[in-house]
Amino acid sequence: xxxxxxxxxxxxxxxxxxxxxxxxxxxxxxxxxxxxxxxxxxxxxxxxxxxxxxxxxxxxxxxxxxxxxxxxxxxxxxxxxxxxxxxxxxxxxxxxxxxxxxxxxxxxxxxxxxxxxxxxxxxxxxxxxxxxxxxxxxxxxxxxxxxxxxxxxxxxxxxxxxxxxxxxxxxxxxxxxxxxxxxxxxxxxxxxxxxxxxxxxxxxxxxxxxxxxxxxxxxxxxxxxxxxxxxxxxxxxxxxxxxxxx
Amino acid sequence: xxxxxxxxxxxxxxxxxxxxxxxxxxxxxxxxxxxxxxxxxxxxxxxxxxxxxxxxxxxxxxxxxxxxxxxxxxxxxxxxxxxxxxxxxxxxxxxxxxxxxxxxxxxxxxxxxxxxxxxxxxxxxxxxxxxxxxxxxxxxxxxxxxxxxxxxxxxxxxxxxxxxxxxxxxxxxxxxxxxxxxxxxxxxxxxxxxxxxxxxxxxxxxxxxxxxxxxxxxxxxxxxxxxxxxxxxxxxxxxxxxxxxxxxxxxxxxxxxxxxxxxxxxxxxxxxxxxxxxxxxxxxxxxxxxxxxxxxxxxxxxxxxxxxxxxxxxxxxxxxxxxxxxxxxxxxxxxxxxxxxxxxxxxxxxxxxxxxxxxxxxxxxxxxxxxxxxxxxxxxxxx
Numbered sequence: 001x002x003x004x005x006x007x008x009x010x011x012x013x014x015x016x017x018x019x020x021x022x023x024x025x026x027x028x029x030x031x032x033x034x035x036x037x038x039x040x041x042x043x044x045x046x047x048x049x050x051x052x053x054x055x056x057x058x059x060x061x062x063x064x065x066x067x068x069x070x071x072x073x074x075x076x077x078x079x080x081x082x083x084x085x086x087x088x089x090x091x092x093x094x095x096x097x098x099x100x101x102x103x104x105x106x107x108x109x110x111x112x113x114x115x116x117x118x119x120x121x122x123x124x125x126x127x128x129x130x131x132x133x134x135x136x137x138x139x140x141x142x143x144x145x146x147x148x149x150x151x152x153x154x155x156x157x158x159x160x161x162x163x164x165x166x167x168x169x170x171x172x173x174x175x176x177x178x179x180x181x182x183x184x185x186x187x188x189x190x191x192x193x194x195x196x197x198x199x200x201x202x203x204x205x206x207x208x209x210x211x212x213x214x215x216x217x218x219x220x221x222x223x224x225x226x227x228x229x230x231x232x233x234x235x236x237x238x239x240x241x242x243x244x245x246x
Numbered sequence: 247x248x249x250x251x252x253x254x255x256x257x258x259x260x261x262x263x264x265x266x267x268x269x270x271x272x273x274x275x276x277x278x279x280x281x282x283x284x285x286x287x288x289x290x291x292x293x294x295x296x297x298x299x300x301x302x303x304x305x306x307x308x309x310x311x312x313x314x315x316x317x318x319x320x321x322x323x324x325x326x327x328x329x330x331x332x333x334x335x336x337x338x339x340x341x342x343x344x345x346x347x348x349x350x351x352x353x354x355x356x357x358x359x360x361x362x363x364x365x366x367x368x369x370x371x372x373x374x375x376x377x378x379x380x381x382x383x384x385x386x387x388x389x390x391x392x393x394x395x396x397x398x399x400x401x402x403x404x405x406x407x408x409x410x411x412x413x414x415x416x417x418x419x420x421x422x423x424x425x426x427x428x429x430x431x432x433x434x435x436x437x438x439x440x441x442x443x444x445x446x447x448x449x450x451x452x453x454x455x456x457x458x459x460x461x462x463x464x465x466x467x468x469x470x471x472x473x474x475x476x477x478x479x480x481x482x483x484x485x486x487x488x489x490x491x492x493x494x495x496x497x498x499x500x501x502x503x504x505x506x507x508x509x510x511x512x513x514x515x516x517x518x519x520x521x522x523x524x525x526x527x528x529x530x531x532x533x534x535x536x537x538x539x540x541x542x543x544x545x546x547x548x549x550x551x552x553x554x555x556x557x558x559x560x561x562x563x564x565x566x567x568x569x570x571x572x573x574x575x576x577x578x579x580x581x582x583x584x585x586x587x588x589x590x591x592x593x594x595x596x597x598x599x600x601x602x603x604x605x606x607x608x609x610x611x612x613x614x615x616x617x618x619x620x621x622x623x624x625x626x627x628x629x
Contacts (some may be wrong), residue, residue, distance in 0.1 A: 070253045085507075089250035089584055117252075126428060132340070133323075134332035150326065153319015155259040156337050162428035163582050164252030168259070175320030230427060246582040 030186040038141040039208040040180055041235035042191075043217060044116055046242070048201035050095075051076055051114035056096040058196030062181060069167040070094040071178040072118040072193050078102075079244045083110045087244040113243050116202060118193070119144060119165040119178035120226065123233030127157035127166065127177075136175065142207075142235060143182050148174045162230045180204070205237075249585030258589050260576045261597040262570075263313035266605055268419045268441065269569045270310040273609075275416040275442070276449010277303040278352070278408060283479065285405040290476035294621075297622030299357050299453045299459070302427075305613040307348055313605055314340070316596060336422050347415045351408040357384070358401040360620050365389045378619070416445040423572060430505030431576040436494045443487035448565035450480045451533075455558040456613075458551065466627040470547050474540075477554050478562070481537035488530050508583040516586065517577055521571045529564015533557040 037083040051074055059065060059072045074095030094098065095114070106112060121144050127146060128136050135150035136157050147158075151174035158166040158175060166177045181191035185204065189195075194202045205214035217223075217239070224241045225234040238245075281299035283289040315321050331338035357364075365387045368379035417438035423429075424437025454476045461468045498506060513521055536557040540550050574589050592598040 018628055068256075073253050075250075086583070089582070091250070091253055094253040126426075129334045130337060130426075131332055132335045132338035133326045134335075143319075150323070151320065152323050152326065154317070154337065156316075156335070156422075158254075158259050159577075160426055160428055162581055164254050167254040168257075168319060246584060 007122055016181060016196055033186045033188075035140040035206060038206050040121065040142045041207050041214065041221075041237060042118065042121070042180070042194075043203040043205045043206045043214055043237050043239070045201050045221075045239045046113055046115055046245075047153060047240040048199040049074065050112040050201075051095060051099045051118055052198060053095045053098045054196040054198060055116060055193035055202060056094050058192040059178070060096065062184075062192035063179070065176075066170055069169070069176070070096075071165075071176070072116065074099075075115045075117060075245075076112065077115060077244060078106070078110050078112050079242060080107070081111075084244055087246075089246075102138075111242075113242065115241075116193075117163065117165070117226075118236060119180070120163055120232065120234035120236040121178075121180060123235060125232060126160040126162065126230075130156045130160040132156065135217065139182070141183075143180045145178070145182060146175050146177065148176075151175050162227050162232065163234075207235075248583055249580075251580035251585040251587055252582055255580050256587060258574070258587065260573055260577060261317065261589075262574075262591060262599065262602045262606070263317045263597050265566075265569045265573045266602055267310060268416075268573070269448070269566050270306050270313070270605075271416055271419050271566065272441070272445035272448045272569070272607070273452050274303045274307045274310065274352075274449065275445040276447065276451075277306070277453050278412045278449070279446050280357050280450045280453050280476070280479075281406050282409050282412075284403060286409065289475060291469075291471045292468050292479075294461075294472045294624050294627075295453050295457045295476065297620075298457055298617075299449075300352070300359065301613055301616045301620065301622050302453055302456060302609075303449070304348075304352050304356060305609040305616060307344075307352060307614055309605060309609045311344060312608070313602075316601060316605075326593075334420070336425055336526050339418065343415055344360075344420050347411050351404060351411045354538075355401055355408060356620070358397045359396055359402065361386065362389045362394055363620065412445075417442045422596050423576070428581060429576050430503070431579070432496060432572065436490060437572075440487070440494065443483060443490055444565050444568055446483050447480065447487050447561060450476060450483065451558040451561035451565075454480065454554060455562070456588045458555060458558075459523055460617075461627075464623070466623075468551060470550070473551065473554050477537055477540060477550075477557070480557075481534065481541055484530070484534050484537065484561070489535060491530075497508045505583055508579050512575065512579050512586060516588065517571060520567050521575065525564050525567035525571055526602065529560055529567050533560045534566065536560075556597040 025177060053074060055072055056070065065071050065072055072094075073091055075089055075091045076099050080086075080132040090099070099114070121142060123138075123142065125136075125138060125144050128138055132139075132154060133150055133152060135147045135152070136144065137147065138144050139151075153168060153173045153175065155168060155175070158168070166175050168174070169176045181189070181193075184191060190204045191202075194204045203214070203217075206212045207214065213238070214237075218237070223237045223239050225237060226241075226245065277299045280292065281296050281303070284292050284296045315324055318324055327338055328341045331341070361383070364379055364382045366389070368376060368383055368387070371379055420438035420441030423432040424434050426432045454473060457476075458468050458473060498509070536553050539545070540553055545553070577587075578589065579586050594600050
């Protein structure tokens, strides 16, 4: 590449300006997005999940999730009809690499299925309630986020989350969790996990959009949330959820 | 790791430093309650420990925020909790509860109680100490009878405010845990009440031990009436504390909700030694039994003193174990209620055993300095 002095000075000047904006952490603009018009949720059809781990890998790649921590993960359940309250559950590496087959054949009394998990983006989220400085907050369009520049790293939110969705980033020392790919959905895209799901087991849903297929889906299916007794206003809705799932 | 835990649950979030925090604030609240026995309820027998209890409370209170500060991922942002507190957060109130107790209750009460001594010391001492005492008078050197009477009245009012404040200080710590509905080991409205009573038990035991040890070290005789009175209070408050803890336990066992099987397994395995052996048998039933014997049987003074010393030490071990079992125990099981994890206590890390030991000993160093500056001893002690 032929680089003269003028070109070099122009280039370094532009780079300096760009670097300043990177350091400032200015969010990318989404001029056509109106927060008041949306109320985001996630719809998960348990029957459709095949435990491939695509969603976990896509999430990790999209959001730079540190090794050993999970913004989303998949659990494999084996439930014996004689022992409904003691399911056998595993989630090797969060299901990121799929699930190795268990040795032998399943007894006739045992059913096996996969359950994708992520932050429930609760409307009355306990994590938001307990944050001592308000670093965890709910956006007007219903997404629970963490302000990394404000988080103390006290971990109270991790204790308060009933679903185990939060972790401390090992290098940043702040709480992290699923953001529902807020940087994508505010630009009209879907989440990385939904995009990567080969069976459409996960579907991003906008409860404020009257044309969103979620309304038709909820009408026709039996839909539940995890741990309803926690009364958190969870917005990860599960279709065909087995009672043994925790 | 045992059975299934959510993948983000492998590491425990709150370490031994968070065990230390309720332990230290408990000692503060308990020591203050003991001091208020003399001030408000006029229990003359415990008078020799009045000032020592106040200085002990202050020494431990000064160290109490340090374990929290050291635990934060971003300690440099901790001031945000004071500047922009999130009003719905129990933890956000920490700064205000702490400052209220430190500045409005404890420091003010100690200053009023010592004001006459400080003024006299500022006149009699020389050099650097004189400057220190001069500053400590805050420019108020009127020690006329009328001024001292006002000090006495104001001090009494502050103690009256201080008693509910001490309850608030430690009940609030219990609330931080008790209000977490996601954690069945913590979530209980009894938690703040149990914390208050266990605080009184630990604080009273600590002051009793300190009084006995320091008096002996200084070559004076321990007042038998004083330690007898303290031991009686300790015995009765311990019974209330133990009854509350048992009520919580029996309630859990009888109700046997969805978490029971998981918690029961934990108590019978990883928490068996710290909970059943150390906390209940060694740290609660044994001291209650020992103190009970001194209440029923007329024992010789040296025997009684020895029993008080042993019971006091065991009480502190038991209350520390209680804090451990609440904080660490509450994180050993998965919120899936299907599995368990373990806590690996490190030695030299920021949140390790070494730091915890230093932070536990630090209040004793502060107490040494405070006792040198503001001697808490009575003038008519016998050798």
